[in-house]
Amino acid sequence: MAVDGTSSTGSATQALSSNYTMFLKLLTTQLQNQDPLSPTDSTTFTQQLVAYSQVEQQIKTNDNLSTLITNTQGIANSGATLLNYLGKSVEVDGDTFSLQNSVANMTYQLASAASNVKLEIMDSTGATVATFTGPSGAGVQKISWDGKDSSNTQYSDGTYKLKITATDSSGKSIAVNSQTAIGTVTGVERGSSGTLLDMGKQQVKESDVLNIYSSASGKV
Numbered sequence: 048m049a050v051d052g053t054s055s056t057g058s059a060t061q062a063l064s065s066n067y068t069m070f071l072k073l074l075t076t077q078l079q080n081q082d083p084l085s086p087t088d089s090t091t092f093t094q095q096l097v098a099y100s101q102v103e104q105q106i107k108t109n110d111n112l113s114t115l116i117t118n119t120q121g122i123a124n125s126g127a128t129l130l131n132y133l134g135k136s137v138e139v140d141g142d143t144f145s146l147q148n149s150v151a152n153m154t155y156q157l158a159s160a161a162s163n164v165k166l167e168i169m170d171s172t173g174a175t176v177a178t179f180t181g182p183s184g185a186g187v188q189k190i191s192w193d194g195k196d197s198s199n200t201q202y203s204d205g206t207y208k209l210k211i212t213a214t215d216s217s218g219k220s221i222a223v224n225s226q227t228a229i230g231t232v233t234g235v236e237r238g239s240s241g242t243l244l245d246m247g248k249q250q251v252k253e254s255d256v257l258n259i260y261s262s263a264s265g266k267v
Contacts, residue, residue, distance in 0.1 A: 132232045132244055137251070138258040142211075144228035145249035146204045149194040152229040153209055158222040160185045161213040168192060169208045176202055181211065187225075206249045227257060 136152075144151050157164070164181040177196035182188040194202045209228075213221040230246030237243075242253035 132235050132253075132259075134232065136229055136231050136260040137244060137246070137256045138227050138229045138260070139246075139251045139255045140225065140227055140257060141255075142209050142226045142228075143206060143249065144209060145206055145230045145247035146192070146194050146202065147231055147233075147247040148204065149201065151192045151194070151207070152189065153192070154187055154189045154225075154227045154229070155181075155209075155211055156187045156224040156226075157183070157185050157213055158224055159215075161221045162216040163214050165212040166190070167210040167212075168196075169210060170202075171206055175210075176207070183213070204247055206247075229260070 138154075144153050161183040164183045166179045166181040167175050168177040168179075170176050177192070179197075181190055194204070196202070209226065211223045211226065213223060215221055228246075228249075230249060232244050233247060234245035235242065236245075240252070243250050244253055244256070
């Protein structure tokens with residue numbers, strides 16, 4: 048059962064404020080109408096002022112408590128949202144991707160059908176580590192890489208780039224309209240520039256996420 052602490056604190060603050068206002072009116076009226084020849088006893092008046100101060104402090108305490116509850120709830124909700132990313136796959140725009148557990152998934156979109164599509168996988172130094180022929184149809188194409196080259200050499204998990212060269216039958220270049228990478232979220236953190244998601248050794252901004260999937264294969 049959920050308890051709405053903010054609502055309860057607000058009601059209490061309203062009640063205290065009402066009592067505080069009434070107390071102030073009574074104290075003012077008392078001072079205005081006291082007998083000049085027989086003023087209110089100083090001890091009694093001091094006690095009334097102490098009570099007045101205590102009510103004022105209680106109202107401030109309730110206001111601060113209400114703010115604290117609101118902020119705490121906001122942080123808790125934000126944390127829960129971030130944790131929802133863990134284990135999910137996200138799709139981000141760009142030619143950089145992460146090889147995770149010897150699996151990488153990417154997409155690209157050709158402006159028109161091609162006769163030849165050359166795919167080059169490059170490491171962090173810019174060196175080409177693998178070259179393949181990719182799907183040549185127009186529209187979005189999805190590809191996967193197992194971290195191996197044509198000689199069956201296995202490359203380690205890490206961050207790589209995909210370079211695409213598409214040409215038609217006459218050798219004329221065909222535009223690649225978009226490229227995306229799909230990776231499993233292994234960590235989340237909140238930085239000064241916003242929320243960051245770890246996809247293996249690749250780190251991306253939450254704001255750059257295009258799609259979220261329930262599995263590493265990129266299928267909902």
